[in-house]
Amino acid sequence: MTVDGRVVAGRYRLGRRIGSGAMGVVWQAHDELLYRTVAVKQLLLQPGQSEADAEEARRRAMREGRIAARLQHPNAVAVFDVVDEGDGMPWLVMEYVPSRSLSQLLEEQGTLAPQEAARIGMHVANALAAAHAAGIVHRDVKPGNVLLGDDGTVKITDFGISRAQGDSTVTATGMLAGTPAYLAPEIAKGHDPTPSSDVFSLGATIYAAVEGIPPFGLSDNPLALLHKVASGQIDPPRQAGPLTQPLLSLLSAEPTERVTMVRCRDALGAVAAGQPAPPMPVPQQAHMPTVATAAQRPMPMATRLDQRPPVGGAPRATSTTAMPPVRPKGPQQSGGMKRGPLIGIVTAVVIAVIVGVIVVINHGGNNNAGGSDGTGGSTGGGGSTTSASTTPAATVINRQPLSGDGDPGPDVQMKTVTDFFAQLPSNAQNAATAYLLPGFQGGADAFLAEMSKAKTVTLSDVQPGNYYIRATEHIVTKDGVKSVQQIGVGLKWENTQLYIQKIDKIGAAKPES
Incomplete structure (x- = not known):
């Protein structure tokens, strides 16, 4: 036409x-x-x-x-x-954004370096975090919907199948909304989308950027691909480097085990800045295949994108932000392990054993009940992961005074709540110190006692209000019990900062499958 x-x-x-x-x-x-x-x-x-x-x-x-x-x-x-x-x-x-999509870029260049993929993902996560705070789930996050501007900007587009809180669903019965290769497992099983589903799809998008193929592979048979997606068994990343741990967390088969979009944004931002990603929960082994170690992992093969015909010729160089070097797309050399790398691996193993002995000696007879400091725990030779090993290290939170005239608006209020819950449960002590009002109703000690029993805490359906934010809280205990609870978070503006005054439990908690 x-x-x-x-x-x-x-x-x-x-x-x-x-x-x-x-x-x-x-x-x-x-x-x-x-x-x-x-x-x-x-x-x-x-x-x-x-x-x-x-x-x-x-x-x-x-x-x-x-x-x-x-x-x-x-x-x-x-x-x-x-x-x-x-x-x-x-x-x-x-x-109008003078741009090309991430999908087009990958067709031209094959894969991206982890740091550049993290930069792109950080900006997308920033927009999706705002969307989730507004009660909007995108539902179709994929490389084709990520626009890379000629000036280096990154934008997410096409909210055509997104669902807003309070808006009726208009998707036809039996219609699957989203692109199968980037869907979260629970969506492939027919469950309703949540912000956590967007987290998975963003992880799948970043995975494709560094690996050259989606986490569940490619297939001309959409039903076969959906079956694999529903299983939740991804192909472990091999070229992700510093993005490996964040990707494994984002791509957990269990929605309640994924971090919030706020924590996702912060982790990607750290990698983009050349810093180590903050510790993030590692998915249960039952839902995530064990990632091969450096000694076990085969040499990276040419990505499947190499099999596509060239598109668009040479990459454009119009962006003011230079793209990092792209991984070579030719076949990798193979052969026996050289003496130098072998000596290096043996040395690393010896050092790891020595460090392990020192840790055991230092912690002997000094076990802390609950293990809430997140410093202990390791993965044994059998590959089973303890709960302590999946707990992120606690970090001190330095909140900057809020600027501007008058009281903070609804956006700032919702951001305060989502940022607070993004620290839970691993960093609950520091979060309580930074965010809870000294006169917090119910007492900070009771709140911390509840958090000490939790493995993961996430929010969905965050709704704005006048110093009272409503949301749905999803908790998985260390015993594996899952529950969902409607909550209300009361806020108070004091001096130059916004604090949490109370957290109401609205109705009874319900089991969550």
Whole structure:
């Protein structure tokens, strides 16, 4: 279809076609009222579509506009307008980003270095954390929906199948929303999406960026791929380097074992800055295959993206942020282990044994009940992981005074709550010191006692309020008991800081499968 030169809503003159998706075609256009370039998404109905299906498609387009317009974030493509041309077909007017998708970049370059993949993932996580705080789940995070601007910016786009809290679901019965290769296991099993599902999909996107292939591989048979996704058994990363531990945490088969998007953003930011990622929970071995050690791991093979025909020629160099060197795409050399590397491995093993003996001596007769300091525990030769070994190390929290005139708004209030819960349960002591009001209702000691029994604590469906934030709390105890609880978090503005005054349990906790 050619509509070049058509004027939509009396002001948006369509130019060249710049993309297409499940719901329609995207055109570059000129806003003749504000004299700026925009992107206009044209809804296309399929030939022979029933009136009921056509009406659903229209509702989905309007819903995409409403949801996306609620999210104003520098790392999310902004929606400016939704117009109706009188034929019942909505047009979505969006921010125009001179860019290419991460998918296009990977087709051209094969894989990215871990630090660059972390930089891209950090910006996407930043936008998704804001979306989750607003009650929005994206549901289709994938390389094709990550835009890399010519100026180095990163933006997530296409909230067309996202679901907002309080908005009715308009996806047809039996329709699977999302791209199978990047779906979370619980979605492949038919469960409702949650913010944790976006965490998994972002992890899968970053995995594909460094490994050259999604964590569940590729298949021309979508049903076979969905079956593998539902199993939750990923192919362990081999080229992720400093991203290995964060990826394993993000790609846990159990939603309650994944970190929040806030912690995901912080971990990716550390790797992007060339720093070690903060310790993150390691998935239970029952749900995650053991990652091969350096001695066991085979040499990296050429990525499957190498099998694709070249796309677009040489990479563009228009971004002000230089891309790091890309991994070579040729075959790897193989052969026996040289003497130098062998000596290095033996030396590392000897050092590890010595350190282990010192740790045992220092901790002998000084066992702390509960093990809440997160310093002990190790993985034995059999590969079983103890709960202590999965506990992130505690870190001191230095909160900066809040700036600006007047009391903090709803966004700052929700961020305070999500940042606090992102520290739980491993860093509960420092989080209580930094965030809880001295007169915290119920007492800080009781709160810390509850956290000492928890293995993971996550939030979903965070809803804004006037110094009272409602959310759904998911807790997995160290005994493996899972529960879900509606909570209300009361806040108080004091001097230049926002503190948590109380945490109400609304109704009774329910078991969570």
